[in-house]
Amino acid sequence: VNNIPTASLLDREAVLQWLKANVPKPRISHILRVETYAIELARQHRLDIDATAKAAFLHDLAKYFSPERLLTMAQQEGLPIDSVEERDPRLLHAEVSAIVARDEFKIQDTEILDAIRNHTLGRSPMSPISCVVFLADSLEPGRGDHANLNRIRKVSKSNLYEAVGLTCDRTLHQLIDCQMPIHPRVILTRNWAIEAAKDLALR
Numbered sequence: 656v657n658n659i660p661t662a663s664l665l666d667r668e669a670v671l672q673w674l675k676a677n678v679p680k681p682r683i684s685h686i687l688r689v690e691t692y693a694i695e696l697a698r699q700h701r702l703d704i705d706a707t708a709k710a711a712f713l714h715d716l717a718k719y720f721s722p723e724r725l726l727t728m729a730q731q732e733g734l735p736i737d738s739v740e741e742r743d744p745r746l747l748h749a750e751v752s753a754i755v756a757r758d759e760f761k762i763q764d765t766e767i768l769d770a771i772r773n774h775t776l777g778r779s780p781m782s783p784i785s786c787v788v789f790l791a792d793s794l795e796p797g798r799g800d801h802a803n804l805n806r807i808r809k810v811s812k813s814n815l816y817e818a819v820g821l822t823c824d825r826t827l828h829q830l831i832d833c834q835m836p837i838h839p840r841v842i843l844t845r846n847w848a849i850e851a852a853k854d855l856a857l858r
């Protein structure tokens with residue numbers, strides 16, 4: 656323990672207690688599966704496992720905050736809120752989870768905080784750790800066993816960016832099928848990921 660810098664210590668028990676008070680059980684199981692999946696991906700892509708695991712563990716802290724609370728906290732933080740988020744404040748749970756991780760659990764590492772922020776809509780551009788948490792959130796085994804999902808799981812082992820692009824495609828298809836509004840950031844993430852995937856394949 657002597658060699659671990661204080662900043663990297665996270666009181667896992669304290670977070671679990673907090674989750675038990677603020678998040679229903681099935682969602683905690685999802686969080687733990689995302690953590691496991693993200694660690695696996697981080698290992699495969701030789702990323703910082705500790706940072707990835709923390710971001711995954713903390714990614715859904717605000718998932719069950721009320722829409723009013725999400726809006727208020729985002730406003731207090733000075734975040735720009737667009738019309739899609741205004742209509743569906745649940746989209747803000749990623750941003751607000753990062754606020755809780757920082758204020759409640761003293762996370763200061765911007766890469767961890769960004770990965771929490773980016774887990775729902777992605778970002779153009781985003782770091783490999785952000786890609787891993789974004790992917791683990793939608794690829795963890797609890798998300799099902801469809802052929803398309805399994806294909807993206809396979810791709811994620813070799814090309815994170817390609818998998819991010821395919822995940823955005825899935826989201827867009829689902830939103831179109833349900834005639835739901837599309838947050839423009841998903842499109843920006845997709846366009847960035849497609850290019851980044853090509854660059855990576857050429858390397």
Ligand SMILES: [Fe+2]
Binds near residue numbers: 714748749
């Ligand atoms: Fe989430």
Ligand SMILES: [Fe+2]
Binds near residue numbers: 714
């Ligand atoms: Fe999640």
